Amino acid sequence: MNRRSFLWSAATVTAAAGAGGAVVLLSDRGTPAATAAAAPATGTARVVRTDLVTTEPLFGTLGFAGEVRVSGVTDGHSYTWLPAPGAVVAAGQPLYEVDGRAVPLLPGDRPVWRPFAAGMTPGPDVTQLNNGLVALGFAHGLTGSPRFGTASAAAVRRWQHALGVPVTGRVELGEVVFAHVPLRVTTVSADVGARPEPGAPLVVATSTDRVVTLPVPVDQAFLLHVSDAVTVTLPDARTTTPGTVSAVSPVAVAPSQDTPSDRPPVSTVDVSVTLADPGAAAAYTTAPVSVSVTTASVRGVLAVPITALVARAGGGFAVTVVDGPRRRQVPVTAGVFADTLVQVSGGGLAEGDVVEVPAS
Template sequence: MVAGAAAVVAAGATGGWWVRDRPAPAAATSQAATGTVAVVRTDLSTTTHVTGALGFRDTYTVFAQGPGGTITALPRPGQVVSRGEPVYDLDGRPVRLLYGNHPAWRPFGAGMTRGADVRALKENLVALGHGRSLTVDDTFTAAATAAVRRWQQATGQPVTGRVELGAVTFQPGPVRVTELTAKLGATNRGEDPVLTGTSTAAAVTISVPAGRTYLVHAGDKVTVTMPDDTKADGTVAYLSPVAEAAPAMDGRPPQPMVTGLVTLDKPSTAGDLDRAPVQVNITGKSVSGVLAVPVTALVALAGGGYAVWLGAGAQRRLVAVTTGLFAETLVEVRGDLHEGDLVEVPVG
């Protein structure tokens, strides 16, 4: 028999800062009413509960470029603009969207120097179906001039073989318009923002208390509960390395929070919701086919470690156990016990 007991100490981690604290293991000398439950063989996983906001993965700001002019057409908020389509009009000329990770900074035409921007233009010409015999590289060739001319003719532009600065805007992908920062009829100086937008890939922004970030890792699987109570699976894409103070509430001091991003396995499950509050359950560590008992069955020993009361009546004995993963109300245990054995737990 294992003798002696000490004050219960905290063990394991099972996130969830708006869920009640894990029940403390009972002391060996407790006189509380007790019952018994069976040791089970099961799968366990830690779950961290956080709140989040449903939105879109990336945000963009579209700036006018070139000599500027008068804004003569704008999209409507909520509209999705795809490759090759006009984003807005300047002096009656459509400014078209091309895909690329860097903004245009010079006109495109014969004699220009090599550059990654040339490659991006060529990639778009090919994707739009105008890149016949065009080699996608960093050099603006005669074939590039011909491809530009075909594109200009197909879209009703002046056919020059050149793309002037301000005629296109490069963004990483389709733009879902969220806010117009320019006004129809206003003069744009060629450096002012025209609109803001997002990507079309739905995602969830989460806020994790800085002291709990050890419970959340990139790659962790999550379940998102939508505002209509439907569930969506996803993955933690990243956590910011920087903590920021959240606003103080109820007179309590500000709590440092870390922002993270969750991507959805099926973005379509988000529908058109934007900035909608959601609940996110993040699955951390997991084990399969282990013996488990209620956390309340644990008895903290004076010499360190834990035990459980095994059996009942004359067969009741204290058995030392090694704890593994804590998951909500259950804990993984290893020791001289078997599936189906009865362990003592407090009741009432």
């Protein structure tokens, strides 16, 4: 049993004493050594064989993963349409509009930095364009190709015809945006009617993937590993949904300068948790949540109610086994605590035995 569990067990037994009247301290021979008050009323419970899980709550924020910042890449007279915060933009849909021409969104990680035309140098940006044209149904057999050849030019012409823009077979700088798709717009830095400025901040967005971000104190980071199962309690404090640890940052973050003076500064590690059912959090955009993390678990162990533990005068615990009119104290070692039960081990105790507990 670790130090935290031991302190908890001692506190729990003390609390039980306060509720029931007194805790009997037993001598090493199992006889009463001292009684702080009159013997409390008692009941009984059975020793069970079960699985126990101990959890600890951590607190974080429900939001969206993968922030993306889009800057303007073309000039013009004015922005004629901009998305509203909260809008979701899918592949092929316009992210914004300049001088009446929509600038569509295609999937990719690299920003646009040159025009696309036949004879250009192969590169990963061309691969993004070819992949996007295939995904939209305007090309076949170009997936993964870094070359812009006649097949790419033909696919671009088909795409331009569908968009209702001049059919050139080229994609000029500023006529397409690459980013994670679908994209959820969070803030818009420009205004409709403003003059486009290449390089100026335009849109901040995220993916539509729900994620919980946990700033975990460094001394608790060992509790979490990628692929660990956790339980997320949503902001209504009642609804829970399963989650999985998707990322654990290898870098600790220094404590904030805004830490209250009555709290010691603590460095943290950022942990990301994805939801098994993102729809469970559909009612929330950004909200505080709690995450239950398993700190200990055992299977198929003997367990008794925590209130059955009796503190021994020489240290440790015992339980009082009831056998008809007879009572005997059996020394036990306390293991994992979970809800109202505690793991117990030691000779002289078996599944189904009746133990004494404070009367409810």
